[in-house]
Amino acid sequence: MYLHGTSKINTAGRLEIGGCDTAELAAKFGTPLYVFDEALIRRRCREFVEAFRATGFQFQVAYASKAFCVMAMCRIAEEEGLSLDVVSDGELYTALRAGFPADRIHFHGNNKTPEEIEMALDAKIGCIVVDNFMELHLLNEIAKEKGAVMNILFRVTPGVEAHTHEFISTGQTDTKFGFDIGNGSAYQAIREALALKHVNILGVHSHIGSQIFEVDGFRLAAERVAEFAQTVRQELDITFSVINLGGGFGIRYVEGDSPLPLSQYVQAITGSIKSLFAKHEYPLPEIWIEPGRSIVGDAGTTLYTVGSTKNIPGVRKYVSVDGGMTDNPRPALYDAKYEALLANRANDPNEETVSIAGKCCETGDMLIRDLELPATEAGDILAVSCTGAYNYSMASNYNRLRRPAVVFVRDGEADLVVRRETFEDVAGKDTVPERMRKQPVARS
CATH class of the missing domain: 2.40.37.10 (Lyase, Ornithine Decarboxylase; Chain A, domain 1)
Known part of the structure; x- marks a missing residue:
């Protein structure tokens, strides 16, 4: 081993x-x-942060808590200067109970409930990553009721298929996640959001898969996102301030796995964004990523x-x-x-x-x-x-x-x-209806 x-x-x-x-x-x-x-977890956090600092970009490294979410891990992420990505009210509750700064929390998910959206707004988290049209309008309505404005990213699918297991590949067109760039739904989402008063568009989010051992997929995703950003800027007069290229950086499980140094992923992402956005004379955005597996x-x-x-x-x-x-x-x-x-x-x-x-x-x-x-x-x-x-x-x-x-x-x-x-944890929430309770045996 x-x-x-x-x-x-x-x-x-x-x-x-x-x-x-x-x-x-x-x-x-x-x-x-x-x-x-713990030392290795902290080392991985610092590798990402230091790699970004070396690029000169404004950035957020958001730990993807779905990989491992307990309060102690949230504390480490906070202490190491990371933001936090959550995908449920349970993960959000864990983060808040751990004292994680709400303004550094991003909420993902393809089917956020009204209760989850209300919880996120009440906590005043930093950003919601909007996944579909229903959510966009639901979020705006709930935010209106609360007199709030929520920062949002749009999750987009760039049509990039990472070379990974089909169950954890998410950037292709046929996926349950996000707005597709290719068929125009991502563009339409931006248009609809511009008419809403209780959401503030920061930019877009793209995630192409997990356990990825090369950088070509990230470069291609960056290219698709940059082209989309330029189209939106020219036709809808909105400039993205944030580009989130997700996570999916691979680790070594067994002999033959060949992950790259974490800094190499960061350099590929930032290098691509810098050259592509400069090509369009587009202001350099802040870059966010969401490593989970590669940290823990x-x-x-x-x-x-x-x-x-x-x-x-x-x-x-x-x-x-x-x-x-x-x-x-x-x-x-x-x-x-x-x-x-x-x-x-x-x-x-x-x-x-x-x-x-x-x-x-x-x-x-x-x-x-x-x-x-x-x-x-x-x-x-x-x-x-x-x-x-x-x-x-x-x-x-x-x-x-x-x-x-x-x-x-x-x-x-x-x-x-x-x-x-404990056994009480396992069975303690069970209840037995009164009609099933044992009755005294009648004796003649």
């Missing part, structure tokens, strides 16, 4: 993250357990306890752990690949090829297939790397399993930032 950030094998032959022995973390906090390398993905490791095994001669050996698709649904959703090692015996030589099975009652609950490991024993601690993004966020209570705890580790200290769910 590739060791990210502060991860290393200590003198006891155990995996250590943030100066903390992972076998000891498993014993103290239980498993499954999400472990986050490789900073997360999930610890499991090994349980039963099943060996099918000539076919496969299954090694089961005490988690699975409830804490990491990505292998089932996207056929996502991961690396892992035995955290408590990290220096032992590999002796067998096994497949890591989850404990859910689903044949498809498989975390890793064909993994080289030492001979495993019940009680071993398996560490799966790069589980920081879209694992906790997508976790569920399928089979009524309890969602794991989350700890941040740094400089030898481990802080619990999300407690493990």
